Amino acid sequence: MRGTVRERLVPVLAGGTVPLTLVVAPAGYGKSTLLTSAAEAFPGKVLHWRPSRDTLGVHALLARLGRQLGVAEPVCVESVLLAVEQCADPVLLLVDGVHHVHGSPAEGVLEELALLAPPNLRLVLSGRRMPALNLTRLELADTAVLTARHLRLASGEMAAMFADAPEAGRELAELTRGWPGVLKLSGPAVLAGRDPLDSAALRTYLDREVLSLLPPRLVQLMERPPDGPELPEFAEEYGLDTDVPLLRAHLARRSGAPARHAGAADRSGTGQDAPLSLRCFGRYEATLAGRPPAWNRARPRVRALARLLSVHAGRPVHREELMAALWPESPARTAGRGLQVAVSALRTVLEPGPDRGRSQLLVRSGEAYMLVLEPGSSCDVRAFEAAVGEGLRAAAHGDAERAAGPLGRALRLYTGELLPEDGPAEWVVPIRERYRNQAVQAAHTLAEVELGRDRADAAVAAATHALSLDPFQDAVWRLLIAAHRQAGDPVAARHVERRHAEMLDALGVL
The missing domain is CATH 3.40.50.300 (P-loop containing nucleotide triphosphate hydrolases)
Incomplete structure (x- = not known):
């Protein structure tokens, strides 16, 4: 192949x-x-x-x-x-x-x-x-x-591969639509005259390596014949061929479409998956369909696991990273068992009642776990990253008008340090510092942008914000002084100059 x-x-x-x-x-x-x-x-x-x-x-x-x-x-x-x-x-x-x-x-x-x-x-x-x-x-x-x-493999390529068994080759071409990985796992069964979905290896591969990384809404749409443009438009983002018969047959065998849709309706009350909302800056909050999960029954490590996965929501986190963060001094075997128990408990919190075990919110991908952000869900960390990136890129290209909005949005999202509930835990400190530095950079850049647009008051606010996060930014102090002068407030500029000098003196610079 x-x-x-x-x-x-x-x-x-x-x-x-x-x-x-x-x-x-x-x-x-x-x-x-x-x-x-x-x-x-x-x-x-x-x-x-x-x-x-x-x-x-x-x-x-x-x-x-x-x-x-x-x-x-x-x-x-x-x-x-x-x-x-x-x-x-x-x-x-x-x-x-x-x-x-x-x-x-x-x-x-x-x-x-x-x-x-x-x-x-x-x-x-x-x-x-x-x-x-x-x-x-x-x-x-x-x-x-x-x-x-x-x-995918073309029909001629499939025919050449199965020249000695043309009937099996045609059947595999139809079942797999030329999907090389699925072809490799299903080929032996078809050549032996068996149902390829009887293979645990194939089912596990489709679950862990394919379906677990897709939004649950897309998986649900694939379980039934598409009745509109939503499925192909949704699948396009993942480069997915939704017409692979083996994949659809596996979905039907795995869950049964009617029962699955009924369960999803029970959870949200609207017939669709309940949106997940996560807040990690300033304090930790999580809501599912507008309601907080029942944390009162969860152990501290289960809540810590939820917070760690929330910071990385929408991205897989390797089990070794989770074990090192939450069981830093435990042997690998003990930490592994602890992680399995914590994941199971967290799934119970996030997917109670009839949805327990469906793994629609907390999914496993190979050796990693991930909190899924379906359409309609939100995470302040992800929104902050996107806003900072958009604003800094626009500023780097000299587009002040396009930069100001995203940078201001980023600063509104950064409502305080990341996960204060976790204190000085080793796993959170470097991540917390990284986002604080990004917030400082966003505020500094916004101050420069606003000063360049002759919006001195906005520049003062942004520079003051940057210094409240990190008072040891010499360039921001100078920018704040310039902004006060542009605003026509020499008294405020001299006051900032004195504070700047005091800061430098404390550092032994003067």
Whole structure:
């Protein structure tokens, strides 16, 4: 299967002149293999980044690119682009697993690289979900998008693979629609004349690697024949081919559509999944369909697990990270058992009554767990990240009008330090510091933007906000002084100058 996929699709990635290519499909479509083949065939320099639970941030991305390009620290977008432009050969940037950084500042950096790419740079972003990039921008108008329908094996390729068993080959082509991973797991059963869904390996693969990463609403729509445009539009974001008979048969066998829909209606009272609302800044709050879960029966570690997963809502968190955070001094076996018990208890809290065990909110993906954010759900951390990224990108491009709104929205979302309930717990301190730094950066940038728009009072408010979060920002002090002067308040400017001098004196700078 590797050879047929590479022969047919590698030229799309390794050749041509399209500056950006997106490869979006569920597990099992050979995305990583395709990227490896493209790297082997590309005639120039190849850069790689594979996001993992330890390398999701902007610094990790830029540091990785800097090392591969020989750029000295500190690395920024401009230095990366300059190094690429100075390369005599074409450069290909391959990102495998871009869904791990969906909606994050790192994804914003990738968009910026694509928007500002010199003529010799091409980007290929591969993952299980469409990146949140603005493809309506003129610079990205020629973006190529490959989905499951492009990656699946063609009928001729299937026929060549099963030349010795043409009947079985035709049956597999119909059942799998050329889905390579599903074909591999179902092929032996079909060749032996058995029902492929009798294979526990195939069922587990579809559950853990495919369905658990999709929004429950999409899974529910797939359980019944589509009666409108919602399903194809919804599935497009995940590059999914919803007409694979084995997948639909598995869904029908797994849950039974009528009973499942009835259960979902019982929970929300509206016939749809109940939206989840999460607040992590200032204090922790969670509501499900407008009501808080019954935390009174949950043990402290179960509540801590809920808070940890809430910070990363919509993203999988590896079980080892959860164990290290919540059972830092326990042996691995003890921590593993504790995590299993805590996950089960948390599911009981989030999915009580007839929905218990459906795993629609807390899902497992391989060795990771994730709180699902369905359409209509919200998380202040995710909204904050998106607003900061949007505002900083607009400011970097000199678009003050577009920057001010998102930056102001980010500061309204940042209502206090992250999860104060967890105190100085080792797992939360670096995350808390990262978001505080992002809030300071957003306030600082907003002050600069507002000052440039001759909105001195707004600049004063933003700079004051930044200093309330971090009083040791020399550039912000100077910006605040300038804002007071522009506002025509020299008394306030002199007062800030004295406070600034006192701060410098306390630090031993003066």
